[in-house]
Each structure stands twice: as C-alpha cells, then as structure tokens.
Amino acid sequence: MVERGRQAFAPCSTCHAVSPGEMSGLGPNLHGVYGRQAGSEEGFAYSPELASSGIVWRKGALDDFIASPSRTVQGTSMIYAGEPDPAVREAIIAYLQSLQ
Ligand code: HEC
Numbered sequence: 001m002v003e004r005g006r007q008a009f010a011p012c013s014t015c016h017a018v019s020p021g022e023m024s025g026l027g028p029n030l031h032g033v034y035g036r037q038a039g040s041e042e043g044f045a046y047s048p049e050l051a052s053s054g055i056v057w058r059k060g061a062l063d064d065f066i067a068s069p070s071r072t073v074q075g076t077s078m079i080y081a082g083e084p085d086p087a088v089r090e091a092i093i094a095y096l097q098s099l100q
Pocket residue numbers: 009011012013014015016026027028030033037038039040041045046047048049050051057062066075076077078079080083092
C-alpha cells in the first residue's frame with residue numbers, strides 16, 4: 001500500500017518535497033503532514049483560506065482534499081484537479097502517513 005502510494009505520489013512530487021528539511025517547491029514540505037494542523041509548515045506562504053481552515057490532516061480530511069482541493073478549501077492555492085480514484089487516494093494517504 002505504502003509503495004503503491006509512493007508511486008501514485010509522483011504527480012504531487014513536482015510541487016511537494018517529502019524529506020525532512022528539504023526545500024519546498026511550489027507546495028509545502030509534506031514530511032510529517034499526517035496529524036499536523038493545516039498550514040503549519042514553518043516559512044511556507046499558505047493561502048489565508050488553508051491557513052485558517054482549522055483542518056487537521058487525518059484520513060477523512062486528506063481524502064476530501066486530494067479528491068478536490070478547491071472544493072474542500074475554497075480559495076486554496078493548490079492547483080491540482082483532484083484524484084478521482086478512492087483506492088489511489090487511500091494509497092497516497094498511507095504513503096503520507098508513513099512520512100514520520
Ligand atoms: C501544482 C503544485 C501542486 C501539486 C501538483 C500538488 N500540490 Fe499539494 N499543495 C500545493 C500548494 C501550493 C499547497 C498550499 C495550498 C494553500 O496554501 O492553500 C499545497 C498543500 C497541500 C497539503 C496541505 C499541507 C499543509 O501543510 O497544510 C497537502 C496535504 C497536499 N498539498 C497534498 C498533495 C498531494 C497528495 C498531491 C498529489 C495528489 C498534491 N498535493 C499535489 C501545491 C501542489
């Protein structure tokens with residue numbers, strides 16, 4: 001599952017670094033994102049909408065956000081259409097959870 005998620009993460013990795021301390025690209029570094037408060041990566045310029053969303057990144061919230069970022073957080077600066085396949089989202093979430 002985690003390995004499948006790592007592969008499915010390929011399109012995300014154009015914007016997101018995942019190694020601790022690695023410079024973020026267009027998006028925030030996602031190391032340790034699971035269980036973290038939305039918008040809390042130090043030094044990253046989040047949209048006010050995401051920063052004030054009050055979301056904590058667990059399964060349900062991640063599933064909604066990856067399915068449709070702009071519907072889950074209106075005004076988000078994450079320009080990504082969304083992953084329609086629930087099984088692929090589940091694998092990506094398992095991968096994110098492994099990045100601790
Ligand atoms: C085109 C660049 C881009 C792509 C592709 C992208 N993201 Fe993002 N992502 C962003 C940006 C920018 C933000 C910050 C959004 C904001 O502040 O509203 C973000 C935010 C996030 C967050 C919230 C992080 C936090 O610290 O609160 C998660 C989780 C996330 N992305 C996961 C993913 C996943 C999983 C994929 C692939 C399915 C993906 N992203 C694809 C640019 C991208």
